[in-house]
Amino acid sequence: MQSTLSPEARAQAAKADHSMSATIQKVDEHVVEIISDSGEGAQTAGQMFGTLCAKMGNGVWTVEIIPAEIEPPARSTAGASGNRIRIGVDAITNAGDEADLVIAFNEQVLLGREAAGEFRPGATIMLESKWREDREPAIVSAYTEAYEALVAKGYRVVEINMEDECRKVVDNPQRGKNIFVVGILSCMYSRDLDIVRQEIAKKFKKKGDKVIQSNLALLDAGYDWATEHLDLRYEIPAPGVSQAQLVMNGNTAVALGTVASGMEVCAMYPITPATSASHYLSEIFEDVGGVIHQAEDEIAACAFAIGASYAGKCALTITSGPGMALKSELLGLSVMAEIPLVVVDVQRGGPSTGLPTKVEQGDLLSTIFGMPGDAPKIVMAPATIEDCFYSVITARKIAETFRSLVVILSDANLATGQQAFLRPKFRKEWQAPPIDQSPLPKGTKPYDWDKTTGLSTRPIPGQLNGRYTLTGLAHTGAGAVAYESGVNQEGCRYRSLKLAAFQKTLKTPDVFGDPEGDLLVVGWGSTKGAIEEAVTRARKDGLKVSSMHLTYLQPMASGIREIMARFKKVLTVEINFSDDLADELIDEDNRRYASLAWLLRARYLLDVDCWSNVHGQPIKPGAIERMIRSRLK
Amino acid sequence: MFGLKSESILKLDEEYHELGDYAGKESRWCPGCGDNAILAATQKLCRDKQLAPEKTVFVSGIGCAARFPHYMGTYGFHGLHGRALPVAQGVKIRRPDLNVFVNMGDGDCCSIGTAHWIHAIRMNMKMVAMLHDNNIYGLTKNQASPTTPIGRNTATTPHGSLLKAMNPLTVTLGVTNVSFVAQVVEWIPDLLYKVIEQAFNHKGFAFVRILQRCPHFMPTLWDQLLANPDNLAVLDSENGVQLSDATAKVYKTRIAHDNSDLHAARQIASLEDKVPLGILYRDESVPTYDELKRPRRLHAPELAEAVLNKSFDRFGIFPNNAGPIGD
Numbered sequence A: 001m002q003s004t005l006s007p008e009a010r011a012q013a014a015k016a017d018h019s020m021s022a023t024i025q026k027v028d029e030h031v032v033e034i035i036s037d038s039g040e041g042a043q044t045a046g047q048m049f050g051t052l053c054a055k056m057g058n059g060v061w062t063v064e065i066i067p068a069e070i071e072p073p074a075r076s077t078a079g080a081s082g083n084r085i086r087i088g089v090d091a092i093t094n095a096g097d098e099a100d101l102v103i104a105f106n107e108q109v110l111l112g113r114e115a116a117g118e119f120r121p122g123a124t125i126m127l128e129s130k131w132r133e134d135r136e137p138a139i140v141s142a143y144t145e146a147y148e149a150l151v152a153k154g155y156r157v158v159e160i161n162m163e164d165e166c167r168k169v170v171d172n173p174q175r176g177k178n179i180f181v182v183g184i185l186s187c188m189y190s191r192d193l194d195i196v197r198q199e200i201a202k203k204f205k206k207k208g209d210k211v212i213q214s215n216l217a218l219l220d221a222g223y224d225w226a227t228e229h230l231d232l233r234y235e236i237p238a239p240g241v242s243q244a245q246l247v248m249n250g251n252t253a254v255a256l257g258t259v260a261s262g263m264e265v266c267a268m269y270p271i272t273p274a275t276s277a278s279h280y281l282s283e284i285f286e287d288v289g290g291v292i293h294q295a296e297d298e299i300a301a302c303a304f305a306i307g308a309s310y311a312g313k314c315a316l317t318i319t320s321g322p323g324m325a326l327k328s329e330l331l332g333l334s335v336m337a338e339i340p341l342v343v344v345d346v347q348r349g350g351p352s353t354g355l356p357t358k359v360e361q362g363d364l365l366s367t368i369f370g371m372p373g374d375a376p377k378i379v380m381a382p383a384t385i386e387d388c389f390y391s392v393i394t395a396r397k398i399a400e401t402f403r404s405l406v407v408i409l410s411d412a413n414l415a416t417g418q419q420a421f422l423r424p425k426f427r428k429e430w431q432a433p434p435i436d437q438s439p440l441p442k443g444t445k446p447y448d449w450d451k452t453t454g455l456s457t458r459p460i461p462g463q464l465n466g467r468y469t470l471t472g473l474a475h476t477g478a479g480a481v482a483y484e485s486g487v488n489q490e491g492c493r494y495r496s497l498k499l500a501a502f503q504k505t506l507k508t509p510d511v512f513g514d515p516e517g518d519l520l521v522v523g524w525g526s527t528k529g530a531i532e533e534a535v536t537r538a539r540k541d542g543l544k545v546s547s548m549h550l551t552y553l554q555p556m557a558s559g560i561r562e563i564m565a566r567f568k569k570v571l572t573v574e575i576n577f578s579d580d581l582a583d584e585l586i587d588e589d590n591r592r593y594a595s596l597a598w599l600l601r602a603r604y605l606l607d608v609d610c611w612s613n614v615h616g617q618p619i620k621p622g623a624i625e626r627m628i629r630s631r632l633k
Numbered sequence B: 001m002f003g004l005k006s007e008s009i010l011k012l013d014e015e016y017h018e019l020g021d022y023a024g025k026e027s028r029w030c031p032g033c034g035d036n037a038i039l040a041a042t043q044k045l046c047r048d049k050q051l052a053p054e055k056t057v058f059v060s061g062i063g064c065a066a067r068f069p070h071y072m073g074t075y076g077f078h079g080l081h082g083r084a085l086p087v088a089q090g091v092k093i094r095r096p097d098l099n100v101f102v103n104m105g106d107g108d109c110c111s112i113g114t115a116h117w118i119h120a121i122r123m124n125m126k127m128v129a130m131l132h133d134n135n136i137y138g139l140t141k142n143q144a145s146p147t148t149p150i151g152r153n154t155a156t157t158p159h160g161s162l163l164k165a166m167n168p169l170t171v172t173l174g175v176t177n178v179s180f181v182a183q184v185v186e187w188i189p190d191l192l193y194k195v196i197e198q199a200f201n202h203k204g205f206a207f208v209r210i211l212q213r214c215p216h217f218m219p220t221l222w223d224q225l226l227a228n229p230d231n232l233a234v235l236d237s238e239n240g241v242q243l244s245d246a247t248a249k250v251y252k253t254r255i256a257h258d259n260s261d262l263h264a265a266r267q268i269a270s271l272e273d274k275v276p277l278g279i280l281y282r283d284e285s286v287p288t289y290d291e292l293k294r295p296r297r298l299h300a301p302e303l304a305e306a307v308l309n310k311s312f313d314r315f316g317i318f319p320n321n322a323g324p325i326g327d
Helices: A007-019 A042-055 A107-115 A137-152 A162-167 A173-188 A193-203 A209-229 A250-261 A275-288 A298-310 A321-336 A364-369 A385-401 A412-416 A487-503 A525-540 A560-565 A595-604 A621-631 B035-048 B065-071 B084-093 B106-112 B114-123 B168-173 B189-201 B223-227 B245-250 B262-269 B301-314
Strands: A023-026 A029-036 A059-065 A081-088 A099-104 A119-128 A156-160 A232-235 A245-249 A265-268 A291-294 A315-319 A341-347 A378-380 A405-411 A418-422 A469-471 A517-524 A545-550 A552-554 A567-574 A609-612 B056-060 B075-078 B099-105 B127-133 B180-185 B205-211 B232-236 B254-256 B275-282
Touching: A029 A042, A029 A059, A029 A107, A029 A173, A042 A059, A042 A081, A042 A173, A042 A193, A042 A245, A042 A418, A059 A412, A099 A107, A099 A173, A107 A119, A107 A137, A119 A137, A137 A156, A162 A173, A162 A209, A173 A193, A173 A209, A173 A232, A193 A209, A245 A250, A245 A412, A250 A275, A250 A341, A250 A385, A250 A405, A250 A412, A250 B301, A265 A275, A265 A298, A265 B084, A275 A291, A275 A315, A275 A412, A275 B301, A291 A298, A291 B084, A298 A315, A298 A321, A298 A341, A298 B084, A298 B114, A315 A321, A315 A385, A321 A341, A321 A364, A321 A405, A321 A487, A341 A385, A341 A412, A364 A378, A364 A405, A364 A552, A364 A595, A378 A385, A385 A405, A385 A418, A405 A412, A405 A525, A412 A525, A469 B065, A517 A525, A517 A560, A517 A595, A517 A621, A525 A545, A525 A567, A525 A621, A545 A560, A560 A567, A560 A595, A567 A595, A567 A621, A595 A609, B035 B065, B035 B127, B035 B189, B056 B065, B056 B084, B065 B075, B065 B099, B065 B127, B075 B084, B084 B099, B084 B106, B084 B114, B084 B127, B099 B106, B106 B114, B106 B127, B106 B168, B114 B168, B114 B205, B127 B189, B168 B180, B168 B205, B168 B262, B168 B275, B180 B189, B180 B262, B189 B205, B189 B245, B189 B275, B262 B275
Parallel strands: A023 A232, A029 A099, A099 A119, A119 A156, A265 A291, A265 A315, A315 A341, A341 A405, A378 A405, A469 B075, A517 A545, A517 A567, A567 A609, B056 B075, B056 B099, B099 B127, B127 B205, B180 B205, B232 B254, B232 B275
Antiparallel strands: A029 A081, A059 A081, A059 A418, A245 A418, A378 A552, B180 B275
């Protein structure tokens, strides 16, 4: 199919744009999306633009758009690879709503994202137009068809022959298009070119001066092209940076948190989206005397970490849902034998292999309950990238103090999103103590359970008078295998009491908004920013809505019931599955709730509702806001 | 007194370990179970080597053999079915000071734990791994294991097991980085002790398959070997195990073998008419994972602080865009 607009008409339209002098539109925030086929560098461009904005002092949140394959077929609607960057004047706490500006290297990846509802109506789309002159008639018609459709839908589509433009400065334009795009964006958003130049020098340092120079040329070419041809300019005032900050994704934050925690052993097996935490840790861990062990499987990774912990060095293992399933028998052993262990579960879509690169909060119930027998453990969920750093430090401390399994439930949204946070200042107390080898008193029991708290001191191999055989069988305080009535009851009781003792140390969560009202939205994990933003917007219109975010899911802090009771309605917002009451067969007798809703209903006997989905996307604040408005009608 | 500090005086009672120091709880294995012999030989080895009991860890999985650590007076880890080896590796990775032994049954090692077995050989961490091979699942009561002879009636193969038994020796000898493989029977105490001793002396992963009697479920399993010791072939090599005169008189069959020859070891491991005993293969030069992974620096908070700050700089943004550039 051919374009219904003649080339002349398109040229005319473009000219009309160009003849206008650039007007600057002042905005509080913008969402920019750069998408390409895999390997074309859209992710690099997005990260670079995000870092640039953060360095200028804007609030930033970036989201990676990752296909499940390394190199999916070119020009496919499901193959989009890239980055979404939300920039704001103030701090940004989540990925935001639909994109305002999209740059796409081909129309097919664009169509995929458009169909997923990722673009704001009327958004500006900057589209690589080289396909219009492709040798393949099928490609030409696919392109023109898509172009027409997008224009018809009301998007403002700006065609750019990026490849031709890049060819003017480099030999292989395909490889440099992404930096050309950074140049365009730098012009459109009045970015500080010196910072971008530094970023380019940093990024291509290892590739040598020639590569740096050609990328700088591409940057300038993009900037100049935009200056000459585009009338779109946005101003997002950048207040500057007043305090030192870090910009990184949640997985890198987990890696740095591991170093900060003083843990020296991390055992893992490759799994998306958790592995990148081990990548960064692998780079630096040996420099602090640490060991990363890539085991033969998820089970071995967990066993290895448990072995290291037993021998005195609290260890961690990093995984995702399917890995958690495989490790579950060993996690039960760590609970039963009271071996401190930290597990980071970077949740992805499930069940089974599910959505490996996409976000979900589907592991909450399986983590808390998914083991044979009673296996009390501590489950916590970071809500921000900064939390990802600190939660590892806290988890190590809890694990060793309470001889306990601590699971950190991160997710793909935190793992790959980038956000700025205040640069932490190192504290010696974060670090695990050295292995204690002082002799124990004669007759020391390996599980000398305190009658009130269930706590006991862990003998470590090498300690005199501490010798015992750890076992996953039911055992007495002396560590002896025992099947007599009462023994298992006693062991289970003390291991459960430890959780109660820990629970007494927890602070009641804060309420965001007024302490009472018509609706309380409860969330956990990475949805915090989006929920609070939605609540803020709704409150601006006078709606009596507040929110509460839980860091500790097991056990839960005291005071939660009282908070919930002060609202007419309580509802959880989660990225996991729940039934839709609109479905014909679903009623209150069979309705399956979202995970946290189940927990709150069971514990507090309150009629907690839920709103959740498993689209594999971060929940947008706009969607939460619409839901809040409809509930409060 | 005499200018000696009290802590410098030899305290024989504390520092010399008797056999009893290595005894844990009383064994609950069946009467006549071969595990008892393995336990006795191991305790004797610990005594002879004067291993500090608190510096010695026995790691096991689940099964009859896996009760082993409970009967030792050392530290022990009686973990999960099949998972003894990765636990032992974790124990060892930051504790080169600990003596690590692993006790596994044939189901534990050769069935549910097979992946770990293969990779433990390749990783070659310094430890002694004993395969208590009685060709049957005992604790779960008489099911066929991978090493159960073909045709054998068991609870899960009432008409005879269909598959030929797996040969743990050829499997082990087939894995990259194999560095020590031995076979022994538990009813020749002299040989058993000496093989375990050689395994302990080995620098790397020492795999010992111990043919073991299960009087309860496999009472006649080794009859051919017990009735006719000539079916047992002791490997004769300069650096192998040397039999005592008394043992040598009973077990007369010999195979001359160079245990540095992997090809020859594989051939001997594949013998069907004789059961080879002794050290099939030994190579002290194979790098061990514990050495390869030994930290270049020892962990210290100051080090962590320095490395963290360097990372913070790398991901840092600074007021007025100041701060270090590069990396």
